[in-house]
Amino acid sequence: MTIEQQIITILAVVAGTMLTRFLPFLIFPEGRKPPKYITYLGTVLPCAVIALLVVYCLRDVVFTDWHGLPEFLAIAFIVFLHRWRKNTLLSIAGGTVFYMLLVQGVFT
């Protein structure tokens, strides 16, 4: 690829990405009230899409040697930490350190 072709390729990726981010706001600008159906989706989608993101992060681990066991243990640890202390930063940091210890020390 020449420099020009590389720039065009990157611009195409930027355009595709921005289209997915801006489209809902272009279709339903502030002056126009979105249909009830869309407003309804806006209230239920956040919970569903974060669940989707969790699965998206874990998409490859089921097919590894340990079939996601270290990930499962780390998530269980996060749930425990979060129920216990209710501190977002502590749960995230604790879960990550626990996972790193697992994959570096136990499930190598």
Place this chain on the structure above:
Amino acid sequence: MKMQAFKAALPHTLPIAVGFLFLGVSYGFLMRSLGFSFVYPMLMSLFIFAGSMEFVAAHLLLLPFNPWRALGLALMVNARHLFYGISMLDKYKGLGWKKPYLIFGMCDESFTINCTVKLPADVDSGWFMFFVTLLNQIYWVAGATLGSLLGYIIKFDTTGIDFVMTALFVVMFLGQWDEAKEHRPALVGLGCACLCLLLFGGDSFVLPAMALIVLCFTFDRKRAEQTTKEAA
């Protein structure tokens, strides 16, 4: 007002600073190892600002020139943003010049924080969301640039540190779960995603999962509306 919003936003972005600096650095490494100068990861992380797509774009640059394939891949990999947009139509309303930037910078992590955090009444939510988005983008661009410039300095074993992103989403999920009266949306998302992952595999399950989620909600709508009425 700005300072207060910044102080409120900063702690929420700290886990992302860790994750983004690490992921950004690995992205910078990758671009360097493919033979690109640091200008590429710097500008790509600044303008594309969608982690997974930038890794894909790195490899696209090595294939024969085909901008349509690049556009199509970007649309598919990032289709989940459509859901974010629909979820944020109301929250991003009336924010003036901040709004286009908030939409431009709506990556998974910024969306997750802006969508779930409940702010005290005295913190301006527009500025809060602006700083969350801006800080996250700064971490990402800084990470990508650093990684391509100084990759050889970092020597400690970072295996597993990318789990910080998973941990973030799990904690946000738990937070939403505890606050919601109705757990069906979360369960629908989890169920559809798992089912489609098993059926379609890791590379292509997101689009079918999104379609299935919308389908489930469409069928569930009448019932859900009734429940909200009763609750209110």
